[in-house]
Every structure is written in C-alpha cells, then in structure tokens.
Amino acid sequence: LPSVPLQILLYVNGIYYTFYFLATLAMMVYKSQVFSYPDDFLAPDLTLLFVMAALEALRLQLGSKGNLTEEEAPLGLSLVLTVGSALVSLYFLLWQTYVLRADVLLNALLLSTYGLESVLKVMAIAAFVS
Amino acid sequence: AKLCVCDLLVAQCDVNCCCDPDCSADEFGLFTTCSVPIVTGDSRLCSQKAAVYSLDVEADPPERIFQLIDQVNPSVFCIHATNYKEALSFSNPEMPTSENFDQLLQQFGSASFSAEPDNWNMNTDVQNPPDANETYRYEHGVPIQTVDTFLRLPSPVVSSWCSDANPAGFLVNQATKCTRSVSVEKCGDVEAVNMLFYVNSSILAVSTNLFFQVNITVQSIVVQSLNGMQTLLNNSDVLRLPVVLDELCINLVFGVSYHITYTDTGEIIEAAASFVLGAINREALSIQQSFEISFTQVNTEPVPLSGNPGYVVGLPIRAGFRPQGYPFPGEILVLNTNKYGQLTILQSTSNQDCLAAQGARSPILFGYNMISGCKLRITAAMKCQPLAQTLLDLLKGQSFPEYVASFGNSQAQDVLDWVPVTHLHTSEQTMREFYNPFQSSCQIPVSLEIEVKWTKYGSLVNPQARIVNVTATITTTTWKQLPSGRERTIPVTSSVVFTDISSPAEPGYKAWPTINVKLPYDFFFPFV
Numbered sequence: 001l002p003s004v005p006l007q008i009l010l011y012v013n014g015i016y017y018t019f020y021f022l023a024t025l026a027m028m029v030y031k032s033q034v035f036s037y038p039d040d041f042l043a044p045d046l047t048l049l050f051v052m053a054a055l056e057a058l059r060l061q062l063g064s065k066g067n068l069t070e071e072e073a074p075l076g077l078s079l080v081l082t083v084g085s086a087l088v089s090l091y092f093l094l095w096q097t098y099v100l101r102a103d104v105l106l107n108a109l110l111l112s113t114y115g116l117e118s119v120l121k122v123m124a125i126a127a128f129v130s
Numbered sequence: 131a132k133l134c135v136c137d138l139l140v141a142q143c144d145v146n147c148c149c150d151p152d153c154s155a156d157e158f159g160l161f162t163t164c165s166v167p168i169v170t171g172d173s174r175l176c177s178q179k180a181a182v183y184s185l186d187v188e189a190d191p192p193e194r195i196f197q198l199i200d201q202v203n204p205s206v207f208c209i210h211a212t213n214y215k216e217a218l219s220f221s222n223p224e225m226p227t228s229e230n231f232d233q234l235l236q237q238f239g240s241a242s243f244s245a246e247p248d249n250w251n252m253n254t255d256v257q258n259p260p261d262a263n264e265t266y267r268y269e270h271g272v273p274i275q276t277v278d279t280f281l282r283l284p285s286p287v288v289s290s291w292c293s294d295a296n297p298a299g300f301l302v303n304q305a306t307k308c309t310r311s312v313s314v315e316k317c318g319d320v321e322a323v324n325m326l327f328y329v330n331s332s333i334l335a336v337s338t339n340l341f342f343q344v345n346i347t348v349q350s351i352v353v354q355s356l357n358g359m360q361t362l363l364n365n366s367d368v369l370r371l372p373v374v375l376d377e378l379c380i381n382l383v384f385g386v387s388y389h390i391t392y393t394d395t396g397e398i399i400e401a402a403a404s405f406v407l408g409a410i411n412r413e414a415l416s417i418q419q420s421f422e423i424s425f426t427q428v429n430t431e432p433v434p435l436s437g438n439p440g441y442v443v444g445l446p447i448r449a450g451f452r453p454q455g456y457p458f459p460g461e462i463l464v465l466n467t468n469k470y471g472q473l474t475i476l477q478s479t480s481n482q483d484c485l486a487a488q489g490a491r492s493p494i495l496f497g498y499n500m501i502s503g504c505k506l507r508i509t510a511a512m513k514c515q516p517l518a519q520t521l522l523d524l525l526k527g528q529s530f531p532e533y534v535a536s537f538g539n540s541q542a543q544d545v546l547d548w549v550p551v552t553h554l555h556t557s558e559q560t561m562r563e564f565y566n567p568f569q570s571s572c573q574i575p576v577s578l579e580i581e582v583k584w585t586k587y588g589s590l591v592n593p594q595a596r597i598v599n600v601t602a603t604i605t606t607t608t609w610k611q612l613p614s615g616r617e618r619t620i621p622v623t624s625s626v627v628f629t630d631i632s633s634p635a636e637p638g639y640k641a642w643p644t645i646n647v648k649l650p651y652d653f654f655f656p657f658v
Contacts, residue, residue: 030207041214099211101176 002067003127006120010063013113017056020106024049024092031098041097052088055081063121072125079121086114136166141279148183148194159191170201176208177201267396268337273297274390274398276331277343281388283421284308284322294322298388298423300396305422314412317372317379323417325369328386328403335398342397346388349402354384356409370407380409388423399428430541434469436496437538440587440594443497447582447597449473449531449551450542465542469493473534474527475580476624478502484524484622491527494580494626496538496595503623506576510616514572514609525578525604525624534582534600554603573606578624586632598631 028045031037059081066074093099093107136147143153148164163185170180180201186193226234268274274281280297285306287293292308312320321327328346335342351363351370356378370381385406392398410417436445449472450465465472474491484504494500506521533548540547557573581601586593612618 027207035209094211095213097212097214098209099213100207101210102206104210105206 002070003120003124006067006117006124007064009113009117009120010060010067013117014060016110016113017053017060020110021049021053021056023106024103027100027102031100035098037097045092045096048088048091052085055085055088059085063117067124070128072128075121075125075128079118079125082114082118082121086111089114133169133171134166135169148185148196149181155193156191158185158194161185161192161194162187164194168201172209173201174203174209176203176210268300268392268398269396270301271299272337274300275334275337277334277340278331281331281333283388283423284310284419285421292322292419300398301392301425303422303424305420307418307420309416310419311416312379312382312410313415314374314377314379314410317374317382320372323382323419324372325381325383325405325407326371328383328405329369333390333398333401336396344398344401346401346403348405349389350404352404352406354406354408356411360406378409378411381407382410382417383419384408384417385420385422387421390423390425391428392425393428435539436469436535437595439537439539440596441496441538441584443595444495445538446470446493446495447473448535448538448540449533450535450548451529451532452545473531475500475626476502476504476525476527476578478504483507484521489528494582496582496584497628499625499627501623501625503621506620506622508612508618508620510612510614514574514611518572518574518606518609521575521622522604525575525622526602530602534597536597537594549597549600552599552601554601556603556605558605558607572609574609575604575606576620576622577603577605579603579605580624580626582626582628583631584628585630590635593632 032042059078062074062081063078066078089107089110092103096103134147134149136144137150138144141152143157144150146161146163146165148161149166149169164183167184168180168182171178178201180199182197182199184195186195224230224234274297282294283296283298283304283306284292284294285296286308290309292310298304310322312323329348332343332345334340335344348366351366352360353363354360372379372381383405387404389402390398391400436442436448446469448465453464470493473494475494477490477492479490482505484506531551533550536547536549582597583599584595584597587596588594
C-alpha cells in the first residue's frame with residue numbers, strides 16, 4: 001500500500017516549496033537593491049535557485065508517482081534527487097552572498113522537510129521491496 | 131576608533147566626543163554629554179558588538195563609562211552572514227603606481243566606467259603592499275617628522291600671533307615672523323620662548339622610520355641686548371634657559387634658524403639650529419619671533435641660483451674661471467662667492483672721470499641691457515701703453531671670467547654646461563689712418579660691448595632661457611700724441627646687450643591626405 005504520510009509530506013512540500021521559491025526570489029531582488037550585489041555574485045545565486053526549482057518539480061513528481069504506483073525505481077531516483085536538493089538548500093543556508101535571518105529560517109525548514117521525507121522514502125522503499 | 135564619527139580632529143580631543151581616543155581622563159571631565167552614545171559597525175547585521183559610551187555626571191569630575199555589549203537586530207531581514215568581502219564597506223581605491231597605471235587608465239580613463247571593477251574578487255590586503263623604497267624617503271613638501279610629531283616652524287595664522295601648528299616642509303625654504311605673548315612674570319613658563327623646546331626632539335632621518343634619528347645641534351647663539359645690540363657667543367654648547375635676572379627676563383628665544391643637510395636620496399643627515407636670544411623688561415608684553423629654515427644638499431656648497439634651470443630675468447649672470455694649472459677638461463670651475471660679482475660692468479660715477487673711478491662695478495643681470503661709461507681726459511703727459519692697460523682693467527674689471535653658465539643652475543663641476551667667453555677686437559680706424567699705415571699703432575680701448583646671445587630652451591609652454599654665446603668686443607682707437615698743453619676728452623663706454631636668438635616656432639601641418647588609387651588585383655580578371 002502506498003505510504004500516506006509520505007504522500008501528505010510530498011503535497012505539503014510542493015506548497016511550501018512554491019512559497020520558498022517566491023520568497024527567496026523576492027529577497028534576492030531586495031538584497032540587490034539594498035546591498036551592493038554585483039552581477040558576478042548575483043548570477044550564480046539566481047541560477048542555482050532556478051535549477052533547484054526544476055529539480056524540485058522533478059523530484060516531487062517522481063516521488064509521488066513512485067509512492068502511488070508502489071515502484072522502488074522512481075522512489076529511489078527521487079531519493080537521490082533529494083540529496084541534490086538538500087545540497088543546494090545547504091548552499092543557500094551557508095554560502096550565499098548574503099544570508100539573512102529569513103533565509104536561515106526558510107532553508108532550515110526546507111532541510112528538515114527533506115530529512116523527514118528521506119526517512120519516509122527509505123521506509124516506503126523497504127516496504128515495497130519486501 | 132575608525133568608526134567614531136565625532137572624532138574629527140587628528141591628534142586632538144574633540145569636544146563631547148566620548149569615543150575619541152585622543153581624549154584623556156581630565157578632558158572627559160569637561161564634557162557635558164556624549165554626542166555619540168553608541169558606536170557600532172553596520173546596524174543591519176543580526177548580532178554585533180557595540181561600544182556604549184555614557185557620561186556619569188554624578189561623579190566629580192564626570193567620568194566616561196565604556197561598555198561593550200552585544201547588540202541584536204530584531205528584524206527578520208538582518209544579515210546573518212555574508213560570503214562577500216566588500217559587502218559592507220567601501221573598498222579603498224587602488225593607489226596608482228607605475229605597474230598598475232596602464233590598467234587603471236584603461237578602466238577609468240574614458241568618459242564613464244562601470245562601478246564594479248573586475249578585481250573585486252581579489253584579496254584587498256594584497257593590493258597595496260607598503261612599498262619600502264618609495265614611501266620612506268622625504269619628498270618635496272612632505273612635513274619633516276620628529277620622534278613624536280612634526281618639526282614645527284611657528285608662523286602667524288590669522289593674526290600676527292604665533293601658531294605652533296605649521297610643520298616645516300622638506301626642501302621648502304621658509305622664513306616666518308610672528309608675535310608671542312610673554313611677560314617677565316611668566317618667564318620660565320612659556321615653552322615656546324625656551325631654547326629647549328626647539329632642540330628637544332630628534333628629527334627622523336627617513337620618514338616614519340624611528341630607528342634613524344638626527345639630533346638638532348645648536349650651531350651658534352647670538353645674544354641680543356635690550357637695545358638691540360647683538361653679540362655672538364663663543365660657547366654654544368650650553369643650553370641657556372629663560373631666567374629672571376635684575377627684573378629682566380633673559381635668554382628668551384627671539385629667532386631660530388634651522389639648517390638641514392640632506393642627501394640626494396631624500397634622507398636628512400644633519401640638523402643645526404642657530405638661535406638669537408634676547409631679554410625683555412617689565413613693560414614688555416610680547417616679543418616678535420622670527421623663524422627660518424633652509425636646506426642644503428650634502429657635499430655641495432649652497433650656491434645661489436639664477437634660475438632653475440633657465441635664467442630668470444633680473445638675476446645675475448653666473449660666470450667663473452678654470453683654475454690655473456689644470457689643463458684637463460672636466461674640472462671644477464672657480465666662481466666668485468659673491469653672486470653679484472661674477473660678471474660685472476663698469477659703473478658710471480657722478481664725476482664721470484674714468485681715471486678717478488673707484489672701481490665700482492655693477493652686476494650684469496640677465497635680460498637687462500645696460501650701458502655705462504665715463505669720460506677720459508687725455509693730456510699731453512700721458513703715455514699710450516700704461517693708459518691702454520688702465521683702460522682695459524677699467525672696462526673689464528679685476529677678474530673678467532672665462533666661462534659663463536648657460537643655465538641658471540649650472541653646477542661648477544659640469545664644465546660642459548658653461549659657455550666660454552669669446553673675445554673680439556675691432557679698431558676704430560678713420561680714413562686717414564687707413565691710408566697711412568705707418569703711423570703709430572698703439573691702440574687704446576675705448577669701448578667694451580658684451581653681447582649675450584640666448585635662446586629659449588625646453589617646452590613651448592614653459593621656455594627656459596639658455597645662454598648660447600657670450601662675445602666681448604673691445605673697440606680700440608689709435609692713440610694720437612697730443613702737443614703739450616692740449617687736452618682731449620674721449621668717451622669710454624661699456625655695454626651689455628642680450629639678444630634672443632631662439633628660432634621662431636614654425637607652423638607645422640599634417641601631411642595632406644593622399645588619394646590612394648589603385649585598381650584591385652583582379653580588375654582585368656578574364657584577360658590577365
């Protein structure tokens with residue numbers, strides 16, 4: 001049977017990520033106006049944000065599909081992509097050009113969500129394999 | 131201390147500025163409030179250290195209380211961390227040096243430039259390394275540093291009262307006069323009339339390097355009495371401090387003259403001070419002090435220049451001799467120490483009698499054409515030959531130089547910089563003498579004309595005068611023996627003429643554009 005907590009978490013993740021994306025984008029615009037944010041530093045940060053958005057959409061789609069069809073392969077792939085997303089989130093938490101307190105809160109929450117998700121995915125994979 | 135916005139005066143205490151590091155505890159006692167209560171870095175940081183200053187007015191005298199606290203910014207948009215070095219501070223602009231000048235010119239030399247140079251990623255600490263050879267020597271105009279502060283030359287600022295804040299600049303010869311308030315009651319209290327104040331500190335030989343110091347030695351002391359009579363003291367080793375003697379305050383500093391010797395690498399190797407000490411009586415309330423400073427390069431004699439490098443109109447021509455016994459080229463020329471006595475012309479006297487002339491001569495000043503003369507009374511008793519020699523000495527003077535400096539600052543060591551004087555001899559011959567060559571051919575000089583040809587040298591906007599040629603022409607006339615009892619008066623003249631032989635500027639035109647007509651290579655293609 002598909003894992004209900006995982007599905008709920010994936011759904012909530014989707015909504016939260018939309019909010020996260022819009023908030024981070026808005027804050028980047030704010031930072032570039034208020035602080036000195038040269039183009040050499042703004043470009044990588046923006047690029048990573050969009051890459052993360054694409055990665056997130058793919059990841060959530062695969063995870064949801066894998067969970068509902070009870071297949072391990074998409075779920076495993078989604079797990080791998082979760083690691084990638086977590087790394088990008090870690091970048092936004094620690095190595096961004098300007099890390100505001102709001103950034104810290106958003107990314108901390110996102111990372112904890114990823115952590116919980118990964119645990120649930122592993123449990124689901126274990127359940128489907130056996 | 132860098133963040134203290136009320137610290138405006140350097141090395142002085144700002145009023146009501148509690149964060150000023152130059153203030154001492156008694157100065158804090160005079161404050162009424164703290165104009166800047168908190169000093170922090172950028173306030174947008176989430177958490178930072180802040181220095182809080184407050185004044186405890188209850189205590190007597192009021193004390194400044196200093197606390198270091200952690201200030202937290204409650205906003206959610208406070209900066210938690212940055213990974214960008216120049217985020218919150220202005221980066222120091224690069225100092226142009228010979229290495230990066232081209233790059234800076236390329237970056238900033240046009241009408242507009244981008245606000246973000248591409249070297250912001252580099253470590254800013256490496257960009258301006260202290261250049262050991264270039265910043266340590268003194269340059270023209272740089273204040274001369276002593277151990278704790280600058281060498282001061284008190285000068286009047288707004289009124290004529292002395293201000294001690296005028297630093298002496300390197301290679302800047304200055305002479306100042308100002309008034310100092312002093313009285314017999316405060317004889318020993320005023321520091322600025324005490325000899326010790328001026329010889330106390332040691333001068334740093336190279337700028338900012340405390341290891342090499344030069345002590346100021348007392349070169350001479352002149353004591354001036356109340357009525358102005360000055361006597362030079364034999365013993366100038368003892369420091370004479372102001373002291374009250376018979377209702378007079380003596381040994382007050384009336385004048386200081388600094389002589390600084392420097393090398394050509396910008397180092398000070400010697401400093402000497404000459405003092406004029408005087409006395410005041412009970413009625414005096416102030417004295418006038420005069421200060422001067424002069425610089426001499428080591429191993430050179432201070433030769434007054436007539437221009438640098440070109441001659442300045444009105445300054446005397448510099449001229450000299452090659453000393454006897456040294457036939458080799460390149461040796462040092464000997465100059466008259468009096469700069470107005472190197473090249474001179476006969477000076478007309480009031481009685482205009484050549485033979486009674488006292489030998490007065492006037493210096494030849496560059497650019498001033500001069501003519502002078504006298505009248506020679508010839509009697510029957512005079513003989514030609516001694517008279518000719520006397521007139522020659524009169525016209526040319528005691529020591530007519532052989533070489534004239536081509537530039538106003540030519541050094542005596544550079545013989546090639548000096549122009550040799552050409553001597554010409556013409557004789558006035560009347561038609562009768564021309565046809566009778568057998569008459570006595572003793573000639574007496576009657577006129578000396580010095581023609582100085584000069585040219586403009588150097589850049590068009592700042593041409594320098596350079597002497598190219600000096601010709602001394604002696605005109606002689608035949609001596610005619612007078613019958614006894616007869617007298618004749620002939621005029622003897624000497625003149626100096628300056629001729630500008632600089633070639634006029636020629637207009638230059640760019641080459642006309644040529645029409646370069648050539649048929650293309652394959653014009654006659656099918657046939658050739």
